Structures are given as C-alpha cells and as structure tokens.
Amino acid sequence: MEAPVTLEGFPQHLTLRDGTKVVVRSVEATDSNALLQFYRSLGEADREFLTDDVTKPEWVQRFVRLVQLHEIVSLVAEHEGKVIGEATLYRTPHGWTAHVGELRVSTAPAFRRKGLGTVLAHELVRVATGLGLEKLIVQMVENQAAARRTFARLGFKEEAVLRGHVKDIHGIKRNLVIASNDVSHIWDAMEAMVADFSPTSG
Numbered sequence: 001m002e003a004p005v006t007l008e009g010f011p012q013h014l015t016l017r018d019g020t021k022v023v024v025r026s027v028e029a030t031d032s033n034a035l036l037q038f039y040r041s042l043g044e045a046d047r048e049f050l051t052d053d054v055t056k057p058e059w060v061q062r063f064v065r066l067v068q069l070h071e072i073v074s075l076v077a078e079h080e081g082k083v084i085g086e087a088t089l090y091r092t093p094h095g096w097t098a099h100v101g102e103l104r105v106s107t108a109p110a111f112r113r114k115g116l117g118t119v120l121a122h123e124l125v126r127v128a129t130g131l132g133l134e135k136l137i138v139q140m141v142e143n144q145a146a147a148r149r150t151f152a153r154l155g156f157k158e159e160a161v162l163r164g165h166v167k168d169i170h171g172i173k174r175n176l177v178i179a180s181n182d183v184s185h186i187w188d189a190m191e192a193m194v195a196d197f198s199p200t201s202g
Contacts, residue, residue: 007073007127016114020079024123027067027074031083032060035076038083038108046109048168049141073127077107077116084108087120089128099134117150125186135182141166142175156181 011025027035039047039054052059066072077085085107092098103124107116128136138156140147148158156179165176 014119016116018114020114023078024075027076029064029068032064034083036060049144075120075123077120084111085116085120087124089124100137101128101133102137129183133183135180137178137180140177142177151179155185
C-alpha cells in the first residue's frame, strides 16, 4: 500500500483581498455533512459541469473514502465555521502519468471575487510540489469563461479541445477544454497573484 500523504502546514489561516478571514485545511472523515451542504448550496449553473452528482450522500461517502485511502488530496476553505470552498488534487501514484496531477476547484459564489479560488489553487500547488508532481492539468467546459480566465492567469495553456465530449445536466453536449502547466511555471504566476493575501494569527 502507498505511504500516507502527509499534508504539512495545515490548517492555514488566511485573509482574502477584501479582509475576509478563512481557514484552509485538509478534508477529514467527519466532513461528509459539511461537504454535502456546501455542494447542495451551489446553484444549478455551478453544478452543471461537475463530473459527479455532488448532491447525493453516496457521492460524499465515496469521496471521503478516497481521501482516507490517499488516492486524492482534498482541501476545504471555511469561513465562520462553514465550508465555502473545496479543492481536490487527483493523481496516479504509479505508471506513465505519475508525474501529473489534476486540479478541481469549487467555491461559493459570494467568495469568488475575493480570490478564494486562487488561494485554494495555491495551496494545492504547494501540496503537489511536496508530492513530487511536475505537471498539472485542468479540464473545463468551453463556456466556463471565468475558470478559463483564472487558469490562463496562472499560466495554463489550452492544449486540446474534445468536441462534444461531455454532457451537462440537461443532456446537452459540450466541448471539453484541457489545459496544462508545469508546476515550476505555476509558482511564478502564483506568487504574483497571492501577493495581496496574507496569513493571520489564530
């Protein structure tokens, strides 16, 4: 069995660009209900292109189990004790893509213009670096304009478009965009983007 993933430096107490204080920490076995409440609180448009039905209890049970098995790494952001964002690093421990990880980030709408997604992505990149990953990818549906802009600012380059590759929750086929970047290059962009976020005590 693979050695457990050790996440050092968590929890992180951070202040977003508007002064909002958040705590970023690793997902725990007791977070099932909080995760379910977070994803159920998102509007249909926010859940339209997620790869799983995150409103079902069986999804969150499987998800937390994968975290416990160290098959994925997941972080949550909390504000006043409530989950307001979740970010996951997917990886293949063995084989020819063992050096590659995939990022997925979801945030509550009220916190998106405050830089929460950038903070979560930054922390996941830090984790990816500690795991020895060299390259990260993201998968986005073509009309997820905000996500495409965010990852473009982080230096991700769109490498492929798979026509009609995914269906939204209404059964409409959409193009899937795959973008990637080397971890070392992401750090350069990250350091500039998070310069206006600061750690807080307590």
